[in-house]
Amino acid sequence: MLELRRLNAGYGRAQVLFDFELALGAGEVVALLGRNGAGKSTALKTVMGLLQAVSGEVRFENKSIKNLPSYQIARHGLGYVPEERRIFADLTIAENLEVGRRPPRDGAPHWTPEKLFDLFPNLGRMQARRGGHMSGGEQQMLAIARTLMGNPSAILLDEPFEGLAPLIVESVAATIRELKREGLSVLLCEQNLRYARLVADRVCIIEKGRLCHAGSMSELDTNPSLLQRYLSV
Amino acid sequence: MNMLAVKGLSKSFGGVRAVERVNFSVAAGELLAMIGPNGAGKTTCFNLINGQLRPDAGEIYFEDRKIQGLPPRERCRLGLGRTFQVAATFGSMTASENVAVARLSRERKLGSLFTSFRGSSGKETRALLAQVGMESQADRPCAELAYGDLKRIEFALALAARPRLLLMDEPTAGMASAERGELMRLVADIARRENIAVLFTEHDMDVVFRHADRVIVLADGELIAQGTPAEVRADAQVRRVYLGEEAAHA
Amino acid sequence: MSSSSVLIQFLNGLAGASSLFMVAAGLSLIFGVTRVVNFAHGSLYMLGMYLAVWLAERVGFWAAVPLAAVAVGVIGALAEISVLRRIYKAPELLQLLATFALLLLIKDFALWAWGPEDMLGPRAPGFTGAVEIAGGAFPQYDLLLIILGPVVLGFLYLVLKKTRWGILVRAATEDREMAGALGVNQRWLFTGVFALGALLAGLGGALQIPREPASLNIDLSVISDAFVVVVIGGLGSIPGAFLAALLIAEAKAFCIGLGYSQATLVIEFVIMAAVLVVRPWGLLGRMPVLARPGTAEPPFARPSLRLRWTLAIVAAALALLPVVSGGYTLVLLTDMLIFALFAASLHFIMGPGGMYSFGHAAYFGLGAYAAGMLVLREKFPMELALALAPFAAGFAALVFGWFCVRLSGVYSAMLTLAFAQIAWSAVFQWDALTGGSNGMVGVWPAPWLSSKPAYYFLTLLVCASGIIFLWRMIYSPFGHALRAARDSPLRAEASGIDVRATQWEAFAIAGLAAGVAGALYAFSKGSISPEALGIQRSVDGLVMVMLGGIQTLSGPVWGAALFTWLQDAAARNVDYWRAATGIVILALVLVLPRGVGSLLQARQ
């Protein structure tokens, strides 16, 4: 589905990713774990074309998407929810969703505002509120919903559980599992193993911009030394 | 002694009642957690206490002194420190310059036009950065720091003002669980040692139940429960609107 | 006035409002999405007029108007594709610089194509007569205009609020990158918006030809009117722009009707200042909600060793220069030094302060006039006048600044423009005190300074120390407080910094420094004219700062030197010096988007 090979990227002279590798299979939920500043967000931004890759390869559904403009990457069916959420503060909830809307795509679930409001009843109740006047958690839900409007076949979520109430964490986790059931692939950045556990099939651990472990969730549970080493849990 | 007391605090935005007749108080050296669903009015409450917003009704006392109507900067000088839900720092400066600005502001030395700005290598600045574990990044511009690190810098900024009451809006958001625990232990240590009152919000129940002395719960702008962590965890209404069953047992 | 003439005046105002609204709506639209303050918008309007007049002779009036509008729209699209598209990632204000270059190019193009004389347009066939209203005659064509305004308003409102295109436009207005990550191709969106905005300007101009002749001076007057309208109405609010256009056009119509036609010069700016103080975001504007605080400016690097050496060498060379050269070079260098100080003072509030000023010439000009008045009317010795005059400018900056720091971003910038315009009109009209349009002559330096080299040395000394003082302040505790207030007002307040007071102080300091430059300028020329505080001079200052690079320390100095030299060389050697300057600016903007000063900054 999505494959990163020997990817080098960063901000100007400050290189952050070094020969980074990652693979996301169809219908899979992979958690990219790593500490603060390990380069998780940088990896996602590079995939989305928001940062230029210096070298390496990014393939999505067997096509190279490296360094394409980000709108083209999105149109290939890759959705992105940034960690700062980046809601359009002046637009209402309904309009925010409209911005994300793309025509239905083969092989990916088709979303409408109605379906999304079923998923996030909160949002349904305040469709006319402006994005800037929503609480942090409400914005997080809207950010996910807005991305789904593009009917992606894979989505990149950057710390989607951050700032959510426990009940909502549950429901977002349920949503992610639901997305998986619908056939979406999900790549999720997390620092919290606890959250990753809720949804992920596989984990990749990134440290200082390098992939240092990839394996199944259960493998991680049986191997506490890994956790000790990379996540200081 | 009550560091902060809030009485009948209310605020609405147009039709949205964000905070409704809320009463509570925080004592010196106490860690009080404010929890509640997304959109319950926690951040709004903080903005009222810190002066970014004006309350529609109600009173706010800081050390028995009424502080309504004072701008945030005056409240800071009285001893109210604050960190924001979305960490706010001075992006064009390095971590140490950030802290030094806050320190010089406390010392009222920021008006000087022709002396040079030396604070960033001062002992206190370094000590503050070390306290939050950021001394290795002291010379990096804040705009380049990872988000979790920004949160720490912001905490150091707040501490630089030597506050007696700290308002922390989701202080550990954006950090890994181990670091969360670490940061909150640090906050608790400092608070107890220097007798600082801390009011914080958090969605991480581990952090809340482990570190808070007392918990108050807001939902739809109203205070629905308060008590010790154990009491709040057992409260049926809190479970229903906020915790859910699983988290309550965790 | 009788009641019927009140009605006629009122209708006159309505008719005048339509064209004004169209330009302003286009400006607002373009600003909203691309964050470009399109200085060339008045030029597009002017182009619309010329094209319509020219076409009307060939294809008739009714075909000419839409054709001219579409042509201007296409020109706008081409300008966006060829120039602006390349620099969207550059600092916002650099784009302003690029549009200013377009303004220069368009002006000289019109001069080349249609000559310096005003061009009278035809009347609109079918609408040549007048209708009788309340006993007075009112042109039919004006009635048509009165109807067209609201029609365009309704159209725009629907497009922006109800169509998908409109929603995308508003989304891109806030966060282009995120819109892109959601699959929105912003390039064409931007081109489309620019074309629509330009088309509106062209239409506004074309519709105006039966009422007034096409002239080369219309660009600046239209752009400043349009600024005012956009700001009074509220940035990004199209209905607001309509309301504001009505207000301004009515105010002007009544000033003329009551026989105070001079007052039209200031009335709009007075209204604007009044509105902004009561409603800081304009009549229908909303306070911008900050989605992402802390989109930070790059760090302000300390002067690198290379820069220090370069400056030292330049200063030494400047000090030795009179030995080897004389006459004209010294005059030019004196100008450069004065403008370097002027630009450095503007940079002080724009760079570290983050406050954009579109009217900085006011303080330059007031410094110059104060110096002139002290010498000529109060008979002060020149040295004393030179020392005191800057305080007049500083005082004005203190007064104006009090208002300006209460607003932010473009609003504050527009308010600075308004104050500058008020100052200009006061000087222009107060004949008895300032000599009105003729200005003052005989403002000469004291005898011991009257030789060219002597005055040059004085200028070098004063300007260099002024610039050094300003630079020191940037790295002082105060300078840090100023940057803190710019980076995150929220955090700064919560840390005990008085954001407004800090900005206010910076504003006054910058005014004072600009006043020093102005006073020096007055004595170097021996005369002062109202141009010293005109829009053109303010724009020159902006160009210098941005040419040099706003986020570099020494940039404004290089920018000032380069621009002064360019202007001088172009004015002496090229027929179309404006176009030549414009092309050079564009070339620089495209090649060195971070400003000339970035060459000397140590790279991070």
Ligand SMILES: Nc1ncnc2c1ncn2[C@@H]1O[C@H](COP(=O)(O)OP(=O)(O)OP(=O)(O)O)[C@@H](O)[C@H]1O
């Ligand atoms: N705009 C930038 N310019 C330069 N360096 C940056 C920039 N943004 C981030 N960095 C650096 O890149 C590194 C990786 O940052 P990144 O945001 O990818 O971390 P992360 O793993 O997502 O951390 P977090 O969990 O805190 O979000 C960090 O060291 C950070 O300081």
Ligand SMILES: Nc1ncnc2c1ncn2[C@@H]1O[C@H](COP(=O)(O)OP(=O)(O)OP(=O)(O)O)[C@@H](O)[C@H]1O
């Ligand atoms: N300026 C505003 N205008 C209108 N409504 C607002 C405004 N600010 C906040 N609100 C609304 O008030 C309610 C309370 O918001 P607040 O930010 O205080 O929530 P919170 O408890 O901090 O939530 P979270 O935990 O998600 O951060 C929300 O429903 C929000 O949408």
Ligand SMILES: [Mg+2]
């Ligand atoms: Mg991240």
Ligand SMILES: [Mg+2]
């Ligand atoms: Mg909040």
